[in-house]
């Protein structure tokens with residue numbers, strides 16, 4: 001796991017774990033969503049707030065970190081779509097949760113070569129909560145200085161210009177609520193203190209206030225991500241008012257009422273217990289694309305069908321694009337390109353689990 005302050009690990013662990021124990025002692029168990037929010041985004045101890053988690057020495061990798069081919073081919077696709085919209089003036093390019101900034105850098109490399117009119121007029125708006133990653137993005141995008149600005153939330157995005165929005169592995173990092181069917185009734189899942197100074201799942205006393213799936217067997221888990229739905233509602237409303245398009249790529253499914261527990265933690269590229277070491281592990285959940293799609297359509301914005309990443313990347317020509325690059329590459333680079341395309345598209349790797357949805361207005 002990449003750590004910026006290796007010697008502060010114990011202090012940080014003690015910090016968030018101690019804070020959670022105090023909160024639970026004073027107020028009772030916390031909902032899973034509150035636990036996830038604290039673990040990922042607590043200003044001092046949150047996982048994303050304290051480190052750069054990417055790469056072989058980190059906890060996980062993402063498509064833009066696997067190969068620049070991902071961002072370049074997506075850049076080509078976004079620019080074609082901007083042109084199809086009639087190339088509206090002064091677009092604001094937005095990335096939600098840009099990580100190291102690699103995807104934006106790859107998209108803008110293509111824009112500089114293939115769409116100088118876009119490159120000249122557009123600027124870059126990064127929505128990011130992590131101070132460590134903001135710094136990393138500043139380094140990656142140093143050559144685009146003057147064009148880039150940062151925002152803590154989508155509320156602060158430009159309000160008078162078309163938006164071209166990219167969200168890769170952003171929605172999976174937002175806190176989910178979990179509900180468990182027990183003895184024929186839904187109960188919200190919470191987190192409480194457990195043995196050996198650890199934490200354990202529990203059920204919250206309050207009756208869930210929202211509509212939940214019917215005819216589910218005991219033990220079934222239903223997940224709902226209020227933040228994802230709220231962000232998509234706002235984003236779709238902005239796109240409706242200002243024109244624009246958005247591409248959402250993430251792991252997830254397209255079944256609004258899906259039953260299943262997808263809360264997971266990753267540490268050093270291995271699955272890990274999400275209740276252990278709070279704040280030190282990446283915690284995510286699968287994205288419910290059906291809920292996002294409904295939010296988009298309710299705002300009067302067109303949403304594409306949800307398709308797999310493999311089908312999407314093949315349909316926009318990743319194989320031909322990588323093939324052209326391979327012909328000019330050294331043998332070692334050519335081999336890396338083949339492996340990268342396979343990793344991004346094959347059903348047994350990222351090709352099937354990851355889904356893609358586009359929206360435009």
Ligand SMILES: C[S@@+](CC[C@H](N)C(=O)[O-])C[C@H]1O[C@@H](n2cnc3c(N)ncnc32)[C@H](O)[C@@H]1O
Nearest residue numbers: 048062097098099127128129130133168169173
């Ligand atoms: C899994 S990473 C994906 C990074 C990048 N998109 C990529 O594909 O490499 C999630 C990103 O979202 C950011 N993030 C998490 N929660 C956020 C929030 N509520 N608002 C803005 N950014 C957030 C993280 O700091 C990180 O940059």
